[in-house]
Amino acid sequence: MCGCGGRCGRATPGAASSSGRRLPATPLLLLAYLSYLLLGSAAFWALESPREREMAGRLLSEKWDLLENYTCLEREDLEDLAKGIIQAYKSGLYLKGNTSLGRWDFVGSFFFSVSAVTTIGYGNLSPSTEAAQVFCIFFALFGIPLNLVLLNRIGQLMLSGVQLCAFHLGEKFHWQKGAAVLTRTCALVAGLLLFLLLPPLLFTAIEGWTYEEGFYYSFITLSTIGFGDYVIGMNPERTYPSWYKNVVSLWILFGMAWLALIINLCISLLENSSGLCRCCKRRSRDAEQELISGNPNVTLESKDGQNCSTKDTKPAEPN
CATH class of the missing domain: 1.10.1220 (Arc Repressor Mutant)
Structure with a gap:
């Protein structure tokens, strides 16, 4: 007689039903992505179509x-x-004043170079000669990877600075978790002020935009979406300071690194929450199988969920 109590060869109902109902992660992610795109398309259609007509x-x-x-x-x-x-x-010719906008002077060319290697690509300015177009291809080919490496390095320096401040505060006040939360919150608030909330005030003063338009331009630029409906230094009726485009170029560089950190943090939170859910479901399913197998002493405690992480697949060390 089999020592397993007649359970050998019997399929576990809970495991079969859960495996039958569970879909792979990639199709679910693709479905969510397509649904998100369809939702955005419907919203833009409803909001912009009447204005277009x-x-x-x-x-x-x-x-x-x-x-x-x-x-x-x-x-x-x-x-x-x-x-x-x-x-x-x-071509940069202002017909009303019969003057040139000077888009391809050195400062304008520098700003175009920044928009090219950062892949913002506003679309309001592009090379027209064949030589410049060919040069732009090779310039972007090597400039984009260099820009990504630099942004990654700047992001690492920012993150290292935050972690160093958290370490020193934790050592001084003997409160590591609180110091980490405090420094990360301060870094987030400082980044919001420096890269998203304060720059619109500059654009309002120099470009004549509203604060909402300046904030919209700031996010569209730093996220490298770059529609080109708002671009700095393109109003022929305004006089711009010589330092203006250079300062904005530096703001773009550091702002993109900061926003990339925020986006990576959001990705990490989503991935960790997904791993936590999978871990908790696995523990719950294991407990269900034990209960079906006849072990009434099995319980799923709340602390089990706290021990779950995306690294839960690490094999157990031998005794």
């Missing part, structure tokens, strides 16, 4: 009004004029 109708109305008032102007001539105005703006 309104603007299109207004422009068409103004076009036909212009053709009716100036009968000597043909439709094709008007369209050619509009194309010429657009091309002039892209």
